[in-house]
Amino acid sequence: xxxxxxxxxxxxxxxxxxxxxxxxxxxxxxxxxxxxxxxxxxxxxxxxxxxxxxxxxxxxxxxxxxxxxxxxxxxxxxxxxxxxxxxxxxxxxx
Amino acid sequence: xxxxxxxxxxxxxxxxxxxxxxxxxxxxxxxxxxxxxxxxxxxxxxxxxxxxxxxxxxxxxxxxxxxxxxxxxxxxxxxxxxxxxxxxxxxxxxxxxxxxxxxxxxxxxxxxxxxxxxxxxxxxxxxxxxxxxxxxxxxxxxxxxxxxxxxxxxxxxxxxxxxxxxxxxxxxxxxxxxxxxxxxxxxxxxxxxxxxxxxxxxxxxxxxxxxxxxxxxxxxxxxxxxxxxxxxxxxxxxxxxxxxxxxxxxxxxxxxxxxxxxxxxxxxxxxxxxxxxxxxxxxxxxxxxxxxxxxxxxxxxxxxxxxxxxxxxxxxxxxxxxxxxxxxxxxxxxxxxxxxxxxxxxxxxxxxxxxxxxxxxxxxxxxxxxxxxxxxxxxxxxxxxxxxxxxxxxxxxxxxxxxxxxxxxxxxxxxxxxxxxxxxxxxxxxxxxxxxxxxxxxxxxxxxxxxxxxx
Amino acid sequence: xxxxxxxxxxxxxxxxxxxxxxxxxxxxxxxxxxxxxxxxxxxxxxxxxxxxxxxxxxxxxxxxxxxxxxxxxxxxxxxxxxxxxxxxxxxxxxxxxxxxxxxxxxxxxxxxxxxxxxxxxxxxxxxxxxxxxxxxxxxxxxxxxxxxxxxxxxxxxxxxxxxxxxxxxxxxxxxxxxxxxxxxxxxxxxxxxxxxxxxxxxxxxxxxxxxxxxxxxxxxxxxxxxxxxxxxxxxxxxxxxxxxxxxxxxxxxxxxxxxxxxxxxxxxxxxxxxxxxxxxxxxxxxxxxxxxxxxxxxxxxxxxxxxxxxxxxxxxxxxxxxxxxxxxxxxxxxxxxxxxxxxxxxxxxxxxxxxxxxxxxxxxxxxxxxxxxxxxx
Ligand SMILES: Cc1cc2nc3c(=O)[nH]c(=O)nc-3n(C[C@H](O)[C@H](O)[C@H](O)COP(=O)(O)OP(=O)(O)OC[C@H]3O[C@@H](n4cnc5c(N)ncnc54)[C@H](O)[C@@H]3O)c2cc1C
Ligand code: FES
Numbered sequence: 001x002x003x004x005x006x007x008x009x010x011x012x013x014x015x016x017x018x019x020x021x022x023x024x025x026x027x028x029x030x031x032x033x034x035x036x037x038x039x040x041x042x043x044x045x046x047x048x049x050x051x052x053x054x055x056x057x058x059x060x061x062x063x064x065x066x067x068x069x070x071x072x073x074x075x076x077x078x079x080x081x082x083x084x085x086x087x088x089x090x091x092x093x094x
Numbered sequence: 095x096x097x098x099x100x101x102x103x104x105x106x107x108x109x110x111x112x113x114x115x116x117x118x119x120x121x122x123x124x125x126x127x128x129x130x131x132x133x134x135x136x137x138x139x140x141x142x143x144x145x146x147x148x149x150x151x152x153x154x155x156x157x158x159x160x161x162x163x164x165x166x167x168x169x170x171x172x173x174x175x176x177x178x179x180x181x182x183x184x185x186x187x188x189x190x191x192x193x194x195x196x197x198x199x200x201x202x203x204x205x206x207x208x209x210x211x212x213x214x215x216x217x218x219x220x221x222x223x224x225x226x227x228x229x230x231x232x233x234x235x236x237x238x239x240x241x242x243x244x245x246x247x248x249x250x251x252x253x254x255x256x257x258x259x260x261x262x263x264x265x266x267x268x269x270x271x272x273x274x275x276x277x278x279x280x281x282x283x284x285x286x287x288x289x290x291x292x293x294x295x296x297x298x299x300x301x302x303x304x305x306x307x308x309x310x311x312x313x314x315x316x317x318x319x320x321x322x323x324x325x326x327x328x329x330x331x332x333x334x335x336x337x338x339x340x341x342x343x344x345x346x347x348x349x350x351x352x353x354x355x356x357x358x359x360x361x362x363x364x365x366x367x368x369x370x371x372x373x374x375x376x377x378x379x380x381x382x383x384x385x386x387x388x389x390x391x392x393x394x395x396x397x398x399x400x401x402x403x404x405x406x407x408x409x410x411x412x413x414x415x416x417x418x419x420x421x422x423x424x425x426x427x428x429x430x431x432x433x434x435x436x437x438x439x440x441x442x443x444x445x446x447x448x449x450x451x452x453x454x455x456x457x458x459x460x461x462x463x464x465x466x467x468x469x470x471x472x473x474x475x476x477x478x479x480x481x482x483x484x485x486x487x488x489x490x491x492x493x494x495x496x497x498x499x500x501x502x503x504x505x506x507x508x509x510x511x512x513x514x515x516x517x518x519x520x521x522x523x524x525x526x527x528x529x530x531x532x533x534x535x536x537x538x539x540x541x542x543x544x545x546x547x548x549x
Numbered sequence: 550x551x552x553x554x555x556x557x558x559x560x561x562x563x564x565x566x567x568x569x570x571x572x573x574x575x576x577x578x579x580x581x582x583x584x585x586x587x588x589x590x591x592x593x594x595x596x597x598x599x600x601x602x603x604x605x606x607x608x609x610x611x612x613x614x615x616x617x618x619x620x621x622x623x624x625x626x627x628x629x630x631x632x633x634x635x636x637x638x639x640x641x642x643x644x645x646x647x648x649x650x651x652x653x654x655x656x657x658x659x660x661x662x663x664x665x666x667x668x669x670x671x672x673x674x675x676x677x678x679x680x681x682x683x684x685x686x687x688x689x690x691x692x693x694x695x696x697x698x699x700x701x702x703x704x705x706x707x708x709x710x711x712x713x714x715x716x717x718x719x720x721x722x723x724x725x726x727x728x729x730x731x732x733x734x735x736x737x738x739x740x741x742x743x744x745x746x747x748x749x750x751x752x753x754x755x756x757x758x759x760x761x762x763x764x765x766x767x768x769x770x771x772x773x774x775x776x777x778x779x780x781x782x783x784x785x786x787x788x789x790x791x792x793x794x795x796x797x798x799x800x801x802x803x804x805x806x807x808x809x810x811x812x813x814x815x816x817x818x819x820x821x822x823x824x825x826x827x828x829x830x831x832x833x834x835x836x837x838x839x840x841x842x843x844x845x846x847x848x849x850x851x852x853x854x855x856x857x858x859x860x861x862x863x864x865x866x867x868x869x870x871x872x873x874x875x876x877x878x879x880x881x882x883x884x885x886x887x888x889x890x891x892x893x894x895x896x897x898x899x900x901x902x903x904x905x906x907x908x909x910x911x912x913x914x915x916x917x918x919x920x921x922x923x924x925x926x
Contacts, residue, residue, distance in 0.1 A: 002224060002225055002243070002244060002327070002346075002347070003235065003239075003241045003242065003243060003244070004241060004242045004244065004245050004268075005240060005241050006236065006240055006241060006242045006263075006266040006267055006268055007146060007150075007236075007240030007241075007266065008240070009144065009146075009240060011143050011144075012143070026143065026144075027142070027143035027144075028140065028141045028142060028143025028144030028145075028239075029141075029144070029239065030141070030238075030239060033235070033239045033241055036241075037241070040224055040225075040326070040327055041224040041326075041327070045222070045473065046473075046779045046802075046803060047472060047473030047779075047802065048473050050222070050223070050224075050326065051224050051326065051327075052222065052224065053224035053225065053327075054227070054231070055215070055222075055226070055227055055228055055231060055470070055509070056212060056213060056215075056227075056228045056230070056231045056509070057227065057228070057230070057231035057232075057234040057235055058135060058212060058213075058230065058231065058234060059128060059539070060212040060213075060357075060505060060508050060509070061212075061215075061228075061470070061471075061505050061508065061509045062471065062503070062504035062505045062539065062540060063470065063471075063504075063505075065504070065540075065778075065846075071844045072844050073844060073846070077231075078128070078129075080141055183825055185813075185822055185824070185825065190825045197829075199825070472802075486703065486707070487707070489587075493587055493590075496590070496594060496699035496700075496703075497699065497700070497703070502849070503778075503848065504778055504846070504848050506848070506849070535849050535850065535851055536823065536825070536849075536850050537847060537848070537849075537850070540778060540846035540847060540848050541846065541847050542844075542846055542847070543777065543832050543835075543836065543842060543843060543844075543845050543846065543847055544843065
């Protein structure tokens, strides 16, 4: 995992899966937060070795696109987590 | 006048103040922002469910943030607020939008672009490793999500955001392993005279530094040669001190960026002329003091017009709205306009001081090797750009883009364009202005290829 | 300011002009090339990148065949392959009428030395499983291909310069005239003299021709282009369709480039802009043949200027009015593939007064007395 929750909060839990693994997020988490609290990265880099885990968090760098199981891809830093989301990071070491 | 279509892009301090002034002038502006809620970057609000006390989120600026957020409520019903809506193109007298209910086209009679800024990224070895984030990004993680970008964090930068974010992390209970300022300490003193024009800001900067030092956070000024390393993610940061000593800090995250850059793509697509701003080393839309661009009825305000900070953005947003009202032939309070002009001029003096205190860290680019990744979208290294500039004779950025693909990826050069300009100018031994700027191309951000786009 | 006399002055630094400069230097002539912007940055640098003979007007076929041979030799000619790949060109049919059209063209093409293989229905999907249901047949020209247009013009320009041509960028030619013994050319504040003049000014070739009393009905053509983010590489052919309302290719890095319809252009300021509505139509047509692309993001759109002639083929050949003036412009949206051969043909016309390629259909005389083009919108 990359992120750490410094300000724990209550609120509804949201269930999602990351590479098939079930994890829980909180309502109000972005998809990026939800993933990086449980995984080290968001996606593989197309043009070389290594993974990517976002950079700007403000919808500018477009580094944080993640694949959903239905084939669609979303920008994780500006997308709120929703119940039942299934993410495929393609980074095997999750 | 009520059927005059006035569009404001951006719901940050500049855009919100512009809307308030337009409403006061009897207009009903359409406010468009990609975000769901007002505040822009600096006063960005956490999503529903992640709220926290304003004092915790915005520190000294909590009252200002609250006023901007309150404006949104006050203006409700008197503006047409299009939330979660991306403006992805401007062509002639219309904007192309993509919002929650799909794509649409919004014609306008007048347009205020308050599109703000993003972190100014500069490449260094390892900057694309997982765990390396922009400073502003690190702040957003904390502000809107209550999260840190890692457990043990190094911060690296060259602007006033550096001590602020580091201090916010310390306050939130994070382990801040080091704060590395790429600008020399002595520059802070040189900037002093002009910074005295805004003593509060000055005091705040000194306050954060003092608190960091008191908290025992290691700090260094004038650092060079940063390098992030690790197996698949950042595990340590190497740097060279001002005295020339090599150092390494263990960490699991690095927040690094080097100031701000203006978001100007829409002004470009709107056909506005640009000028080179030597102070911030970037091209910005040409404008008069009130924000009028070269294109009639198109205005720019806030950081999207050139980096000025949040206070200046509020003033500039209102000022641009007054100019717009005046240009439409509506009565405007000339005293208010003059007052705003005076305040803006004063803040501009301060800004000059700030830029002296945090000079552009040119040494970081001078020393980077050819194999350092420059364009993080396309995976193009610094050496490819240098070769295009020297061997293929690319005199400016768009030509270098054509040859190398830098700036051709998903971000359209937001993250590499500025560094590429600096590197190109250096490789050719020419003035930075001659390197030009990457042309804006629609869509300014990626758009989906959905059949519903066929309205 | 005045400089010495060049053997040849070339107006326009597109692929055609740059290739001509190189070919003329190889014949030992002194050459100055005048380009208003940067070489290979207009149509030659903004085009789709299709290097295709299939579907071409048969009158262009001898030129296209000649050009195709040069594409293979780019590394030795200009020092790099410009990402040329002989991926083949696959032209798709989406109904029975279009299928008949493919078969008819394939039959006729044989007479012009082009061997196409046409397959129908299920065979298409067996061969190209990435094609959608809408596709009912396809015709393959195996040695057509694609290249990176941004590299080709500049590579020819560098090679020409290395061979001794004088390449002047940011040197707009504002006027040129025949003095009785040669040409005087006003370019970028200087007046140059040359014995011979080559007009390869793309869309603006019409303006140059008009200076010499032979206006042509040329119009701007701004094909609308779109590119997606990188997706896994599967489209290993360059794709066209009957009717030409969409064309698609994928670069090895993964981006899918497609075009169709027309953008907007202001010829006076040389500013062109893609159109959102046109891009949307192209998206829908692309998805009809490549449905799996629906999750790809569009990251950029653009267009550029070519010159379009009423009969869709260029003007190539000597001027009717002025001795020593050679035209080659108005490639009507399919001149990228031809560019390298145009260089050689121009050099032949200049040096020998005749070309090895049959140019009769391209004579400017076909527009003698034609009214000038209506003003573009
Ligand atoms: C978007 C697009 C897609 C296309 N796709 C394909 C394709 O897939 N396959 C294909 O074969 N063809 C394609 N084409 C067509 C092809 O690109 C052109 O036919 C070809 O490049 C024309 O070459 P050119 O040298 O005549 O013109 P250009 O490349 O336009 O060159 C003309 C040059 O002359 C210069 N010039 C003009 N006036 C003056 C002056 N007064 N002084 C100095 N310089 C001057 C211009 O600046 C320009 O650089 C496409 C064209 C476009 C625009
Ligand atoms: S992290 Fe930059 S766009 Fe999401």
